[in-house]
Amino acid sequence: DQQVKQNSPSLSVQEGRISILNCDYTNSMFDYFLWYKKYPAEGPTFLISISSIKDKNEDGRFTVFLNKSAKHLSLHIVPSQPGDSAVYFCAARYSDMRFGAGTRLTVKP
Amino acid sequence: KAGVTQTPRYLIKTRGQQVTLSCSPISGHRSVSWYQQTPGQGLQFLFEYFSETQRNKGNFPGRFSGRQFSNSRSEMNVSTLELGDSALYLCASSSRAWPGELFFGEGSRLTVL
Numbered sequence: 001d002q003q004v005k006q007n008s009p010s011l012s013v014q015e016g017r018i019s020i021l022n023c024d025y026t027n028s029m030f031d032y033f034l035w036y037k038k039y040p041a042e043g044p045t046f047l048i049s050i051s052s053i054k055d056k057n058e059d060g061r062f063t064v065f066l067n068k069s070a071k072h073l074s075l076h077i078v079p080s081q082p083g084d085s086a087v088y089f090c091a092a093r094y095s096d097m098r099f100g101a102g103t104r105l106t107v108k109p
Numbered sequence: 110k111a112g113v114t115q116t117p118r119y120l121i122k123t124r125g126q127q128v129t130l131s132c133s134p135i136s137g138h139r140s141v142s143w144y145q146q147t148p149g150q151g152l153q154f155l156f157e158y159f160s161e162t163q164r165n166k167g168n169f170p171g172r173f174s175g176r177q178f179s180n181s182r183s184e185m186n187v188s189t190l191e192l193g194d195s196a197l198y199l200c201a202s203s204s205r206a207w208p209g210e211l212f213f214g215e216g217s218r219l220t221v222l
Binding site: 009036041042 | 113142144149150151152153154157164165167199201210211212213214215216
């Protein structure tokens with residue numbers, strides 16, 4: 001059961017522009033949401049998180065927005081850099097951590 | 110400190126065989142969870158162990174099993190391998206009893222022929 005969904009398998013943006021990655025979830029019991037980034041041949045690494053009691057969390061170029069009523073969260077990367085090219089996984093936590101299928105971001109120079 | 114270590118990194122098996130994968134968590138981490146990554150499916154949760162006890166299990170058949178030792182190292186086993194078991198198997202450790210930030214290993218790439 002896909003409780004966490006990333007409906008866009010890929011996204012391509014120009015360097016310097018904004019990247020917006022989206023994630024939807026179905027389980028209203030999730031209390032914590034995270035984004036992980038994965039480069040080829042490496043394990044995913046933690047990027048940014050947000051508690052369900054907040055609607056925004058910012059860390060440098062990365063901002064995560066949470067809309068609980070819509071069960072939707074998004075990751076904004078501004079400005080995008082070629083080094084941001086990777087697969088991004090959305091994750092949600094309740095009794096364990098559930099991940100989406102991932103979105104492959106390509107940032108073109 | 111050393112990260113999460115998974116062995117072997119790559120392995121090839123044939124249908125019907127069984128395989129055992131190993132994971133050494135970050136020192137001091139007592140929670141270990143396992144994920145299967147396949148194209149299009151993302152990371153599918155297999156199971157999670159804390160202090161040698163399986164606390165959560167995903168929707169995988171009984172052919173998939175695991176255990177955790179007193180030193181927090183964990184193993185997962187897949188018996189009667191099927192072609193569809195070909196995937197990257199990722200182990201992650203966490204320092205908190207409640208699933209907190211996960212630190213992933215580089216994974217074990219299993220190919221079933």
